[in-house]
Amino acid sequence: MAGYVSEAVIKRLPGYYRHLKALEAEGVTQISSRTLGERMNLKASQIRQDINCVGGFGRQGYGYAVSELRARICTVLGLDAPHSMIIVGVGNIGSAVASYQSFRKEGFEVVALFDIDPAKIGALVDGLQIQSADDIAPYLDAHSVDIAVIALPANHAQRMAELLVSHGVRALWNFAPVDLATNGNVPIVNVHLSESLQTLSYKLAHRGESDDA
Amino acid sequence: MAGYVSEAVIKRLPGYYRHLKALEAEGVTQISSRTLGERMNLKASQIRQDINCVGGFGRQGYGYAVSELRARICTVLGLDAPHSMIIVGVGNIGSAVASYQSFRKEGFEVVALFDIDPAKIGALVDGLQIQSADDIAPYLDAHSVDIAVIALPANHAQRMAELLVSHGVRALWNFAPVDLATNGNVPIVNVHLSESLQTLSYKLAHRGESDDA
Numbered sequence: 053m054a055g056y057v058s059e060a061v062i063k064r065l066p067g068y069y070r071h072l073k074a075l076e077a078e079g080v081t082q083i084s085s086r087t088l089g090e091r092m093n094l095k096a097s098q099i100r101q102d103i104n105c106v107g108g109f110g111r112q113g114y115g116y117a118v119s120e121l122r123a124r125i126c127t128v129l130g131l132d133a134p135h136s137m138i139i140v141g142v143g144n145i146g147s148a149v150a151s152y153q154s155f156r157k158e159g160f161e162v163v164a165l166f167d168i169d170p171a172k173i174g175a176l177v178d179g180l181q182i183q184s185a186d187d188i189a190p191y192l193d194a195h196s197v198d199i200a201v202i203a204l205p206a207n208h209a210q211r212m213a214e215l216l217v218s219h220g221v222r223a224l225w226n227f228a229p230v231d232l233a234t235n236g237n238v239p240i241v242n243v244h245l246s247e248s249l250q251t252l253s254y255k256l257a258h259r260g261e262s263d264d265a
Numbered sequence: 266m267a268g269y270v271s272e273a274v275i276k277r278l279p280g281y282y283r284h285l286k287a288l289e290a291e292g293v294t295q296i297s298s299r300t301l302g303e304r305m306n307l308k309a310s311q312i313r314q315d316i317n318c319v320g321g322f323g324r325q326g327y328g329y330a331v332s333e334l335r336a337r338i339c340t341v342l343g344l345d346a347p348h349s350m351i352i353v354g355v356g357n358i359g360s361a362v363a364s365y366q367s368f369r370k371e372g373f374e375v376v377a378l379f380d381i382d383p384a385k386i387g388a389l390v391d392g393l394q395i396q397s398a399d400d401i402a403p404y405l406d407a408h409s410v411d412i413a414v415i416a417l418p419a420n421h422a423q424r425m426a427e428l429l430v431s432h433g434v435r436a437l438w439n440f441a442p443v444d445l446a447t448n449g450n451v452p453i454v455n456v457h458l459s460e461s462l463q464t465l466s467y468k469l470a471h472r473g474e475s476d477d478a
Contacts, residue, residue, distance in 0.1 A: 062467050066460030070442060093444065129463050130470025148361035154442070154459050160466075199465065223469040225462060229283060229367070231306065239468035243461050246367050247279035248454055249438060250342050252412065253373075254275055255452035256436040257343025 061102050065129055067092060068102070072122035084115035134159040135198040138191070138221075140212055142167040142182050145227050145245075146203035151178045160199070164191055168208075192219035199223045206230040213240075274315050278342055280305060281315070285335035297328035347372040348411040351404070351434075353425055355380040355395050358440050358458075359416035364391045373412070377404055381421075405432035412436045419443040426453075 071092055075083060085096040085103075092099070103110070103121065106128045110116040126132060137155070139146045142165050149155070150162050165177055168185040175182050183191070200221040202209050209228035216224065217238050224240045226232050229247070232240055284305055288296060298309040298316075305312070316323070316334065319341045323329040339345060350368070352359045355378050362368070363375050378390055381398040388395050396404070413434045415422050422441035429437065430451050437453045439445050442460070445453055 057471075062464055063460075065467060066457070066463040067444075069463065070460070128467065128470075130466040131463065135466060135469075144361040144364045148357040149458075151357045152458065155462060158459060158463070160462060198469065199462075223465050223472075225465050231280075237472050239465060239472055241461055241465040241468065243456070243458065244279070245362075245365065245456065246371060247276075247283070248456050249368060249373060249412075250279040250282065250344065250371070251275055252436050252438050252452060252454040253343040253348060254278060254341065255454065256348075256411065257341075258270075259436075259450050259452055 057105055061105050064094075064102055065106065065125055069122065069125045069129060069131075072118055072125065075118045076122055080118055082115050083118055085110065088116070131159060134161060136161055136163045136196065137199040137201060137225075138162070138164045138166065138188075138197050139201045139203060140166050140185070140188065140216070141203035141205075141208075142172055142177060143203060146201065147177050149201050149203065149227075150180065163195070163197070166191075189215065189219050192216070192221060197221050199225055201225045201227065202232070203227045270318055274318050277307075277315055278319065278338055282335065282338045282342060282344075285331055285338065288331045289335055293331055295328050296331055298323065301329070344372060347374060349374055349376045349409065350412040350414060350438075351375070351377045351379065351401075351410050352414045352416060353379050353398070353401065353429070354414075354416035354418075354421075355385055355390060356416060359414065360390050362414050362416065362440075363393065376408070376410070379404075402428065402432050405429070405434060410434050412438055414438045414440065415445070416440045 071088065085099040089096040089099045103116065106125065108116065108121050108124045137160050139150050139162060142150065146165070150165055162180065165180050165182045166185045166188050167173060167182050172182050173184050197220065200216045202212060202224055204212055206229050209226065209230050210232055213224055213232045213234060217234050221238070223238060224232065224234065226240055226242045227245070229244055231242070234240060284301065298312040302309040302312045313323070316329065319338065321329065321334050321337045350373050352363050352375060355363065359378070363378055375393065378393050378395045379398045379401050380386060380395050385395050386397050410433065413429045415425060415437055417425055419442050422439065422443050423445055426437055426445045426447060430447050434451070436451060437445065437447065439453055439455045440458070442457055444455070447453060
């Protein structure tokens with residue numbers, strides 16, 4: 053694979069993966085950068101550049117082999133191997149993530165749920181019993197966990213992130229409305245729902261304004 | 266306000282808003298672009314440019330007045346006025362959004378819930394009764410709705426988006442794993458959870474790789 057992949061390309065890769073899976077399901081075997089671009093609302097030149105960037109290649113006048121490119125992007129995304137995932141904070145968002153079937157289909161398996169609320173401990177969510185947050189450290193010391201989903205209030209998230217990382221969690225998917233810091237080599241991706249909704253509010257407030265000023 | 270605001274700036278505005286609210290709560294009245302930048306992990310020059318872009322201004326050697334700037338960004342984000350919101354699809358994600366208290370605090374009020382599943386219709390979520398999806402069009406004809414949350418399987422989302430828009434919904438917040446198209450002037454913001462998780466998988470697979478190649 054080519055060296056540096058920019059954040060912008062990384063963010064587009066799952067979209068490629070989704071469209072290529074759909075094309076495969078539709079029985080399409082070959083696709084040109086132009087047709088793929090029309091489908092994804094990207095320029096053909098952008099498509100060629102992105103795909104080149106992750107080591108995929110097409111043939112002049114022929115395009116990309118859909119299955120091969122889908123497999124390539126699957127590998128680049130690290131989706132060939134399964135991922136174990138724990139959920140910390142089983143409120144509305146935490147339990148939605150725990151029950152979201154698509155993640156399992158894609159190899160992300162929720163292996164444990166934790167909450168601080170004694171009223172929740174022992175309850176079942178999608179077949180898994182909620183455990184006490186006090187048991188997180190011993191659990192992590194005994195099990196290898198790839199990803200922790202942080203679905204806690206903002207004021208608890210940073211301390212929890214540090215605990216998780218110090219006990220070996222390899223990546224954090226953060227739903228708390230806070231910018232988490234980890235020192236070292238633990239990637240974090242944030243899902244800031246309130247901020248997403250505020251972005252929509254912005255666009256609603258400013259719709260109809262020229263965007264070529 | 267200055268004219269064109271880029272997509273990148275729009276996406277950063279909610280972060281400014283969040284940090285300025287926190288600063289206000291901490292009793293901070295003035296802040297320099299450098300200190301705000303350290304807090305937000307942005308360069309001071311970026312901060313000044315962003316804030317200038319939305320018509321905020323600081324004073325040389327003094328910085329920004331926190332409350333004033335918070336109020337300015339609140340207005341720019343369109344958060345001065347409340348927004349009405351309906352939820353279409355009351356599965357895991359739809360009910361999590363319906364119950365998420367922060368949205369209400371920020372003026373986004375869920376006014377109706379709809380689902381296609383007869384087993385769900387009539388059930389209460391956070392005090393609201395789930396209505397039949399057949400009642401969406403008459404509901405919209407009788408009520409003004411700012412935002413519809415689409416929390417449906419991918420194969421139903423596009424048709425539903427068209428129905429919602431044709432009955433006057435002004436903006437779409439889409440959780441379905443599909444790129445929705447609306448013709449015309451209806452903004453859409455997507456929350457693609459699977460893609461966010463795949464981005465994390467990418468970063469986990471490639472951690473430790475040089476990113477200055």
